[in-house]
Amino acid sequence: QFPADEYKIPHHRQYLLVSSNYMKDRYKLNLFYSGKENAPDYLNVQEITQDVYSATELCIVTLAMDFPAGTSSKHRKELESRWIDLLPQLDFVKTLSIRHRVSQDFFEAVCKMKNLEYLHFWTSTTEDISSISKLQNLYRLDLDSFSRLIDIRPILTLTNLQLLSIENSFKIENYDIIGKMTQLIGLRLGGSTFAPKNLRLKSLTPFSNLKNLKHLDMRTLSVIDNSYEIILELENLERFDITVTIPKPIRDRIKNAHKCLKAGFFMDWDNENKKFYDGKEW
Numbered sequence: 001q002f003p004a005d006e007y008k009i010p011h012h013r014q015y016l017l018v019s020s021n022y023m024k025d026r027y028k029l030n031l032f033y034s035g036k037e038n039a040p041d042y043l044n045v046q047e048i049t050q051d052v053y054s055a056t057e058l059c060i061v062t063l064a065m066d067f068p069a070g071t072s073s074k075h076r077k078e079l080e081s082r083w084i085d086l087l088p089q090l091d092f093v094k095t096l097s098i099r100h101r102v103s104q105d106f107f108e109a110v111c112k113m114k115n116l117e118y119l120h121f122w123t124s125t126t127e128d129i130s131s132i133s134k135l136q137n138l139y140r141l142d143l144d145s146f147s148r149l150i151d152i153r154p155i156l157t158l159t160n161l162q163l164l165s166i167e168n169s170f171k172i173e174n175y176d177i178i179g180k181m182t183q184l185i186g187l188r189l190g191g192s193t194f195a196p197k198n199l200r201l202k203s204l205t206p207f208s209n210l211k212n213l214k215h216l217d218m219r220t221l222s223v224i225d226n227s228y229e230i231i232l233e234l235e236n237l238e239r240f241d242i243t244v245t246i247p248k249p250i251r252d253r254i255k256n257a258h259k260c261l262k263a264g265f266f267m268d269w270d271n272e273n274k275k276f277y278d279g280k281e282w
Contacts, residue, residue, distance in 0.1 A: 026282045028263040029239040031163055031186035031215040040095045040118070048082055057095040063122070066099065080106065088112035095119075102126060111135060121146070133157035144168055153177055167220070168192045170199065176206035185212050190220035198222045198244065204230040217241040219265065226250065232257055239264040245271060 027034050042059035043051055046066065052058065060083065067076060080100070087109040095118040100106065102124035110119070111131035119138060123145035132141075132154050140163035141155065150171050155161070161181065165188035166172070175189065187210065191199035198220050204227045213234050222244045231240060231254050241264040246254075251271065254261070261267060268280045276282055 024281045025263065025268055025276075029215060030263075031239075032165060032188055032217060040097075042095070042097060047079065048086060052086070052090065054092055055090070056092050058090070058093050059097040060100055062100040064101075084109040091115055098122060104128065107131065120144070123147070124149070130154045136160060139163065141165070142167075147171070156180055159183065162186065164188070165217075166190075167199075170197075175201060176203075179206035179209055182209055182212060184210055186215045186217075187213060188215075188217035190218060193220055196220065200224055203227045208233045210234055211236060213237050215239040215241075215264075217264075219243045229253065231261075235260065237261055240266040242266050 033039075040057040042057050043055040044059045044061055045052055046061050062076070062079065062083070064073075064076065080103075083100075084106055091114050093113060094115055096110065096113070096116055097120040098106075098110070099122045102110075102121055104126050107121075107124065107126040107129070108131055110116075111134045113135070115137060116135050117137050118140040119135065120142040121144060124143075125148050126146060127148045127150070129149065129152065132138075135158065138158050138161050141158065141161055142165040143149075143152075144165075144167050146166075146169040148171060149169055150173050152166070152172055152174060155164070156177060158181075160183075162184060163186040164178065164181065164184055165186075166175075167188065167190045170191065178184075178187065178189075187207075189199060189201070191197045199222075201221060201223050203225045204223050205225075208230050211234065214236060216231070216234065216237060216239070219241050220243070226247060228246045228250050231237065237258065238260050240261055243265060246266075248271070251266075255267065268276050268282065270277050
């Protein structure tokens with residue numbers, strides 16, 4: 001069992017850090033997902049109800065596909081406008097998941113929420129994320145499918161952020177700046193699982209200073225210069241997930257020389273025999 005205070009995460013956030021002793025290897029030391037039983041207890045809503053005003057963990061489910069057949073686009077637009085007006089008033093919400101195609105205006109409204117600690121965007125057309133700097137209480141941020149986003153530099157202002165996930169956001173040009181976020185204990189970067197399509201990074205070298213990382217998830221990512229040996233410099237890394245094939249000499253060097261690495265697909269998958277090692281339960 002690994003104590004949550006080791007990562008300086010307050011008690012109410014400890015669902016991210018449940019013990020790995022009683023779970024499958026799929027979830028062992030996984031800082032991004034540790035099973036349904038440990039997920040946030042979301043209030044899932046579409047329309048604005050009275051319960052929204054007292055919720056601490058809120059999931060807004062307003063993608064077009066989520067509405068009943070025949071729901072007009074006018075109704076969806078009006079509902080979006082009401083949410084934009086309401087969000088800055090929801091002071092109790094600490095965990096927010098937004099299953100909505102987030103526009104710039106919607107994004108700005110979210111960034112006016114005072115007490116957010118965990119924020120997950122499912123998809124967005126936002127181009128400017130400068131306002132994210134207002135969310136100084138964030139310890140976890142998930143940016144999924146930001147189809148127009150080019151510059152992620154504003155996330156550098158989030159000095160309390162410990163878990164960062166960016167997936168299916170192929171226009172971003174400066175992923176390398178994440179290497180300056182030395183406070184991170186969890187980093188997930190990738191392309192699309194469903195397409196499928198890998199995100200391609202030039203190099204892992206910019207990430208060599210992430211000495212506090214415990215979990216690195218690169219399942220849908222490939223590295224052009226094969227600089228995977230940078231993993232050896234991430235001295236506190238305990239879990240590593242990657243599905244592309246790393247050259248065998250580098251793979252063996254990492255497995256034999258890394259002192260802390262003991263979980264994740266990289267450690268559990270037998271590349272030569274194309275199966276999980278005996279005794280691994282996924």
